[in-house]
Amino acid sequence: MRVLIVYGSTEGHTRDLCHYAARALGEAGYPTAVEPAGPDASEPDPGPYDAVILAASLHIGRYQAPLVAYARAQHEVLNAKPAVFISVSLSAAGFNPHDWEGCEDCLAKFQHETEWTPALVHHAAGAIRYSQYDFFKRLALKFIAAQRGQPTVTSRNYDLTNYDALRQFVTTFAFGVSQAR
Ligand SMILES: Cc1cc2nc3c(=O)[nH]c(=O)nc-3n(C[C@H](O)[C@H](O)[C@H](O)COP(=O)(O)O)c2cc1C
Numbered sequence: 001m002r003v004l005i006v007y008g009s010t011e012g013h014t015r016d017l018c019h020y021a022a023r024a025l026g027e028a029g030y031p032t033a034v035e036p037a038g039p040d041a042s043e044p045d046p047g048p049y050d051a052v053i054l055a056a057s058l059h060i061g062r063y064q065a066p067l068v069a070y071a072r073a074q075h076e077v078l079n080a081k082p083a084v085f086i087s088v089s090l091s092a093a094g095f096n097p098h099d100w101e102g103c104e105d106c107l108a109k110f111q112h113e114t115e116w117t118p119a120l121v122h123h124a125a126g127a128i129r130y131s132q133y134d135f136f137k138r139l140a141l142k143f144i145a146a147q148r149g150q151p152t153v154t155s156r157n158y159d160l161t162n163y164d165a166l167r168q169f170v171t172t173f174a175f176g177v178s179q180a181r
Helices: 013-027 065-073 075-080 097-114 135-147 163-180
Strands: 003-007 032-036 051-057 083-089 121-125
Touching: 003 013, 003 065, 013 032, 013 051, 013 083, 013 163, 051 065, 051 163, 065 075, 065 097, 083 097, 083 163, 121 163
Parallel strands: 003 032, 003 051, 051 083, 083 121
Antiparallel strands: none
16 A cells, blocks of 8 residues: 655645654554655656655645645645645644634635545644744744744744644554555
């Protein structure tokens, strides 16, 4: 059984999470390919794979455009096979109902635009990489983080992801698919 992960990532955290997930899947006995979505990337054909995971992060209420375009282009295949979505965001790091509603709205927009309905969605808390942001992005993130009770000290970066939950999600998904084959 083979798994494909395709991701969109702006600062690299979602890419890192996807490689982590691929390692976890590999260790569990499910060989996994990881590919970026993007105009310069190979558009991986999900057809030959038994299970597909798409992942993207929220930036000002939107997922990465190349990943949205990929999901839209492949929605018929994705709807026809086991395919799940990992949504990475700062909103998922907290318990604020307003943030979670915002996340659900973004997800609903994503599903509407792509015409793909993921079988399951995992919300992963993202990272705050102050060192990678330019002045304006750092200011914006400080504001977004402060609103959500997240760290605003810009001299360091923060990884808010629950890796055990991510591992659990992807391996449980793959196990379920393998049992249903
Ligand atoms: C400019 C900017 C805008 C963001 N906007 C949102 C947002 O609207 N909602 C949210 O929950 N998180 C938001 N985030 C947090 C990102 O989703 C989080 O940092 C994530 O880890 C980024 O993943 P990436 O490194 O794969 O791009 C934003 C981050 C940045 C830098």
